[in-house]
Amino acid sequence: MDRNNSYFALNLPNQMVMPYYGQDAGNICVVCGDFANGIKYGVFACNGCKGFFRRSVRDNRKYRCRFAADCIVIKDQRNACRACRLQKCLNAGMNPKAVQVERDKQLREIIEAENSGDESPGEGLSDSPIRVQKEVKEMETQTEQEEPPKQQIAILPPLESLDPDFNIPCTLFEREREIWSFEDDYLAYSSSADQKVEVPFEFVYSNPNMVSRRFKMTMAKYRLPCTSWFVHAFYSMHSGRKGLCMTDGTYHPYIGDENYYKREHFMTLFFEELEKIFYPMQNMMVEWKMDVFEYLLFKTIAALQEECCMSEKGRKIVKQAREKYVRSLYKYIRQKVKDPLKAGERLSHFLLLLNPLTALRMKTNELIGGDHQSQTQERRSPIEEEFDALMKDVHRSGVCEPEYIDIIN
Amino acid sequence: MDRNNSYFALNLPNQMVMPYYGQDAGNICVVCGDFANGIKYGVFACNGCKGFFRRSVRDNRKYRCRFAADCIVIKDQRNACRACRLQKCLNAGMNPKAVQVERDKQLREIIEAENSGDESPGEGLSDSPIRVQKEVKEMETQTEQEEPPKQQIAILPPLESLDPDFNIPCTLFEREREIWSFEDDYLAYSSSADQKVEVPFEFVYSNPNMVSRRFKMTMAKYRLPCTSWFVHAFYSMHSGRKGLCMTDGTYHPYIGDENYYKREHFMTLFFEELEKIFYPMQNMMVEWKMDVFEYLLFKTIAALQEECCMSEKGRKIVKQAREKYVRSLYKYIRQKVKDPLKAGERLSHFLLLLNPLTALRMKTNELIGGDHQSQTQERRSPIEEEFDALMKDVHRSGVCEPEYIDIIN
DNA sequence: CGCCGTCCACCGTTCACACGT
């Protein structure tokens, strides 16, 4: 329809834009003062600012000023600071909505493409699907050796040598293993629920040596509820058993498993509402053959959730970190399956797991906090009580009465 | 306008609230869905498609699709693939013969006569960059006139004429609009909570004429809790208001909005736990400039969730349908942003929305079912009670005590 | 008034070139 309704934004705000008056005011770029050949995106602007604005908006670029965010934007130095240039474009009233999506190629190029070798675009991908993977080293040109000689954890051999992006998942994984291993230490960090946590995730996870072990425990434990069902699913998937596998090697058999008749009654009660969400999630992981890397990266993504208790700043950190790991996961998948189309599809299937995972987390919380406990109170064995206590503590603390999370600086 | 004292009138973009409802039944471009100011070259078409068709035919342009020759042609991205746009023009019945030769030929002839003075008037225009059409017949071998005059559906004009993949989102969207519009009919389908539902989603949504209106209401209502917060976020994003916008045009102002001091107390109470999840979700949508199509497709994806109450078969259907729409969304995004890398990134950011969305849904359910109600019982006004009842019914029925969902065959 | 046409401001792409690494 008419595009005019997106052009009305001529409201030049308060600022010092428009230092020029008179009849030739229309020929002056309101951003940089260069010659303006007409109206661009709602205001008089030069060709340079037009192109810059289009590229910035279309690619959704985020710049950051290296100075005080008050750089002077004039013709001769408009390329000095992109952040301030874009900010001035917006302040001057340039309308991001007037930037359109990418168009078709020009006709000239279509003809040339036709003359050159037939490529059968869009359907191509004729290269052999089977290819020896060998470009892992490509990532290893990293020279950042500032870290002390890492002590290799046996469980995660290949991960450490990779992209630094993968450090945090490794650390997270390691912390979690500790937690599940040292059960006798349980009470020690269980009492930390009323402790204030004021360190950013990034900092904690990437500088594990600078934080106390107990503190790391707290951090990892705090994030556990977000991912615990996912962890169970992954373990179960690798166990080959049809059931819900715990990290200690025991499992709760699902229908179809040979030990199905041995199910614990209280587990059945507890799990029966959840397993209809749990098993489809696990099936998805099996179907797409999620590997250890994808597991780790996805788990980090799932762990990085904004919670109500976080400050504005904390949420922003968590969001940025999460997006970073989504990119990492995408990057990894692109390496693994070369076809970019299939890579996107694979990524999307994994991200869909977030949904049942969140549902499980919240439903668990609901079950534990709700009346499930009181209903079965009569016949509770010590094991059941222990299980309930464990689940309650682990699942509850991160969701309902969480610690206060913020960052220092 | 003055619903009650708590909300403020708000103008939403008309395509969202009342998308071409009734009055402009025929004024829809059959190619791209834009507003059609009459018949062009034989069919209802917009100015853009008119000009595009004229230029293409007159210059005898040969385009080639860079993709799979099945690009989506809609207003916002009709310029993305000219091959598919022209093909759709022809398929829609635009008549190349109706394109005339250039007028004002004499004007250019004068200019050319000044330069050379040699010109054959009959077929001329040889060296002008604009060539005359001459092999139109080649294009006209289209004999597919087998279709009867299509009865255009007035409510969702651009969408119906599209890819069949998009039918279900459209239908879903339409149903939902009905639900929100016919408030007086509310009780009629509110009582259907104990009704058995035994028809697959696919069937219902793709054959809307074969199911009763009331049944469709039930289906749509059943799916509402999965997406309602997302719908609010999308409306709010387009309203330009800083607040939670309802579909009736009212809104609950957030901090920073000019009407913030007028917030309703009970809404504040209800929303304060949720808004910390809600606004980040909305910010993500704003940041990535989610468009209407992405909105529809994502909403369908979000609506297609396995619930505990579904049978094995029902869950499988839901899963397959969801994956289908994820692929559709991916396809759409790939067309919109050509770079496959960026497409994957965009898709992943949208899928990340599933997480806060699920969290909101379950938290809402928790709040409504919990003690929030009893706490404020003393000072409840009729409006509050009505609101509570509505929220309780809408959010609750789909999650906690849902109808039985299965498929027939 | 309806449906052709053209017109031209503005949006897009293109690609030599500057610049940082």
Place this chain on the structure above:
DNA sequence: TACGTGTGAACGGTGGACGGC
């Protein structure tokens, strides 16, 4: 030096406005 990325002058294509019949 080669390379990748961003820039902006030049040009192509788009579509709302308007004129003719």
